[in-house]
Amino acid sequence: xSDGSKLQxxxxxxxxxxxHRPWTRAVVSPALWHDLIQGLAGGTWSxxxxxxxxxAVHLALCEESSGTLGxxxxxxxxxxxxxxxxxxxxxxxxxRAIVDLFGLQASDAPxxxxxxxxxxxxxxxxxxxxxxxxxxxxxxxxxxxxxxxxHQIPVGPVHAGIIEPGHFxxxxxxxxxxxxxxxxxxxxxxxxxxxxxxxVERAARLIGRVSxxxxxxxxxxxxxxxxxxxETEISDRAHWLRALMAELxxxxxxxxxxxxxxxDAAFALMLAHCGVLREKVLxxxxxxxxxxxxxxxxxxxGVGADVSPEGEKALRELIAEFRRRFPPLIDLYDSTASLxxxxxxxxxxxxxxxxxxxxxxxxxxxxxxxxDARRQPGYPPYDQLEFKVPVxxxxxxxxxxWVRIREVEQSLSLIEQLLNGLxxxxxxxxxxxxxxxxxxxALVEGFRGDVLVWLRLNVDGTIARCHPRDPSWFQWPxxxxxxxxxxxxxxxxxxxxxxxxxxxxxx
Numbered sequence: 001x002s003d004g005s006k007l008q009x010x011x012x013x014x015x016x017x018x019x020h021r022p023w024t025r026a027v028v029s030p031a032l033w034h035d036l037i038q039g040l041a042g043g044t045w046s047x048x049x050x051x052x053x054x055x056a057v058h059l060a061l062c063e064e065s066s067g068t069l070g071x072x073x074x075x076x077x078x079x080x081x082x083x084x085x086x087x088x089x090x091x092x093x094x095x096r097a098i099v100d101l102f103g104l105q106a107s108d109a110p111x112x113x114x115x116x117x118x119x120x121x122x123x124x125x126x127x128x129x130x131x132x133x134x135x136x137x138x139x140x141x142x143x144x145x146x147x148x149x150x151h152q153i154p155v156g157p158v159h160a161g162i163i164e165p166g167h168f169x170x171x172x173x174x175x176x177x178x179x180x181x182x183x184x185x186x187x188x189x190x191x192x193x194x195x196x197x198x199x200v201e202r203a204a205r206l207i208g209r210v211s212x213x214x215x216x217x218x219x220x221x222x223x224x225x226x227x228x229x230x231e232t233e234i235s236d237r238a239h240w241l242r243a244l245m246a247e248l249x250x251x252x253x254x255x256x257x258x259x260x261x262x263x264d265a266a267f268a269l270m271l272a273h274c275g276v277l278r279e280k281v282l283x284x285x286x287x288x289x290x291x292x293x294x295x296x297x298x299x300x301x302g303v304g305a306d307v308s309p310e311g312e313k314a315l316r317e318l319i320a321e322f323r324r325r326f327p328p329l330i331d332l333y334d335s336t337a338s339l340x341x342x343x344x345x346x347x348x349x350x351x352x353x354x355x356x357x358x359x360x361x362x363x364x365x366x367x368x369x370x371x372d373a374r375r376q377p378g379y380p381p382y383d384q385l386e387f388k389v390p391v392x393x394x395x396x397x398x399x400x401x402w403v404r405i406r407e408v409e410q411s412l413s414l415i416e417q418l419l420n421g422l423x424x425x426x427x428x429x430x431x432x433x434x435x436x437x438x439x440x441x442a443l444v445e446g447f448r449g450d451v452l453v454w455l456r457l458n459v460d461g462t463i464a465r466c467h468p469r470d471p472s473w474f475q476w477p478x479x480x481x482x483x484x485x486x487x488x489x490x491x492x493x494x495x496x497x498x499x500x501x502x503x504x505x506x507x
Contacts, residue, residue: 005068007045007061010036014072020439021228025058025071033074033082036061041087046358047474048443049452050084050091051467052098054129057081060441060452060469062358067376071441071454076104083109090357090474101192103128113141116185116506126193145171145179153488157186164502168491175487180480187506195466200226200300200434203463207453208295210468211504216242216249217446218468219298221453224379226300229440229457232432237425238302239380244315244418245285245294245303246444251322251411252281253447254362254404257499261401262333264492265342273329280318287314302428312419319412330405343398347482347494351395357474361449363498366403367395373445385417397497434461448472448501470504 014026028036036059039045048069049060059072074081083106085092095106096115103125117124119137150171157165167183191210195203207222208215220242227234259274282292288311289297297305307315333339353359354367364371372389374382390406392399434457441454449471456464475498482494 005063005066006039007063007066007068007070010039011070011072017073017439019229019437020071020441021231023069023071023441025073025439025441028072028074030074030082033059033072036072037082037084037087040084040091043355046355047084047088047090048358048450049454049467049469050094050098051454051469052102052104052127053465054102054127057098057104058454058467059084060454064371064376069377069443079103080105080107082107086110090477093477094473101125101127103132116188118185126190140183142169142181142183143179147173147178149173150178155491157183166502170488170491172488175489177483177486177488177491180483180491182476182480184476184502185506187503189503189507191507192465192467195463197458198463200431200461200463203466204299205296207466207468208298210507211470211501212293212295213253214249214446214448214451214470214501214504215293215295216245216298217444217448217451218453219296220246221442221444221451221468222455222466223298223300224442224444225440225453225455226431226457227440228442229438229455230431230433230436231438232301232429234302234429235425235427236381236423237306238427238429240418240422241303241307241427242298243381243385244307244415244422245289245297246446247411247414247418248281248285248288248315249294250447251408251415252278252285254408254411255281255326257496258329258333258401258404258408260499261343261397261493261496262339264496265339267336267339270329270333273325277322277325280321284311284314284318287311299428301431302426304428306427307422315415315419319416322408322412326408333401333405340398342490342493343396343401343497345396345398346486346490347397347400347497349395349478349482351393353478353481354395357478359449359474359478360445360471361447361475362400362403362407363475363478364449365389365391366399368393371450373443373450377443379442379444381418384421385414387414397493400497435459437464446471448499448504449475468504468507470501470507472500472502472505476500476505 011026014028017025045061045063048062062069085095100117124132124135153170155168157167165186169181171179208219210218255274256278259271262270286292289305351368370391387410437459439456452469455466458464479498
């Protein structure tokens with residue numbers, strides 16, 4: 001942390017929590033809470049996470065200028081807390097989720113509609129100390145739109161493809177979209193409730209299934225949070241194998257998204273070619289670590305599978321094949337006028353909005369925000385590897401395609417570096433101090449963006465509380481902005497260029 005950090009100075013005015021690692025967590029007063037909200041509203045720092053407990057709320061903040069990260073906690077003895085969303089709109093959905101789960105009330109909140117609770121739960125406020133009776137909720141009130149010749153187009157929550165459910169309410173003037181409003185929460189599965197009281201081993205398996213296409217990112221964040229809480233150091237080989245898995249996951253998903261975006265522009269040929277390459281990544285992952293999606297391969301204390309000589313050979317063959325087959329696909333995309341006509345200038349998101357929402361991943365980097373958790377706060381072994389973080393300023397579908405292309409190229413380079421420099425040593429060790437209560441937090445870079453996991457351990461080594469935060473919480477709202485003034489037919493293209501997670505968001 002920088003000595004000149006305004007965030008560190010603000011948190012130092014609160015009461016630090018002993019045993020919280022590696023960032024500072026401080027219990028703050030209502031007055032200091034208001035000051036922190038002012039800092040968010042003014043852009044001094046960005047929001048990394050916002051979650052609750054039965055008697056408290058927590059804000060995770062990042063001051064990018066100094067590299068400072070920290071958590072502010074506010075006690076809620078009367079069941080209320082000052083609204084963050086009133087001054088900082090990116091907190092709005094997270095704030096509504098806190099109300100739904102814990103029954104804490106945000107005073108002066110700008111939006112009192114439930115978010116995760118659709119009125120179908122058997123009880124209200126399921127994570128509160130005292131649950132209420134099931135809430136009978138009225139039909140969801142979508143925001144009104146005024147103007148002449150407007151009509152609404154409801155889409156979902158059940159879709160034509162094999163995808164997760166989400167409802168999209170379009171208001172359009174002819175074909176031009178005037179407003180899009182999302183209604184999510186249909187795949188809420190009670191992850192935070194399932195994690196309470198779970199053993200570390202069971203919790204690791206649950207975390208790896210929050211969003212299946214990001215299983216490595218979630219498992220890595222959870223493992224690093226556990227290791228921080230228990231002050232456990234893992235071997236260099238384990239760090240390098242974790243990075244190898246993370247880059248394979250990034251490579252598979254970016255390749256799949258590249259093809260799927262082109263397919264939504266009616267260019268199915270690209271989907272076929274990219275589908276073949278993605279399948280080869282999955283097969284190489286299975287040959288190397290025993291699972292196509294790499295589930296349960298990262299565990300607290302290290303990794304659950306080592307790379308064999310046959311697996312290393314499969315990865316080197318994969319790199320060679322990608323370098324032979326991927327460049328012609330880039331040329332095909334760049335030289336196909338019908339594709340460029342659909343992607344260039346479509347789905348523009350204002351960079352100022354991206355900065356305000358602290359939006360990471362491809363969406364953030366395509367709009368000029370260079371944040372990458374592998375760089376800041378950083379974690380091993382990326383400090384020993386050479387890679388670039390591609391950043392563009394066009395902030396449209398085309399820019400999001402090109403960021404994915406460049407990240408595929410960087411992942412290929414990183415996989416090669418990891419194979420060439422893989423150190424010897426054990427791949428897994430025991431956790432230290434597991435049966436001593438502690439708290440840990442970690443931020444890692446998944447293929448969608450930064451994944452946050454915060455947790456607290458019980459004295460018996462089980463999970464007292466764990467909150468995973470998907471990057472989609474800060475990306476879904478920007479899709480509403482991206483489609484504005486575009487035509488309805490461009491929504492699938494914009495949506496796929498974002499590729500937000502329903503499951504990771506809904507928990």
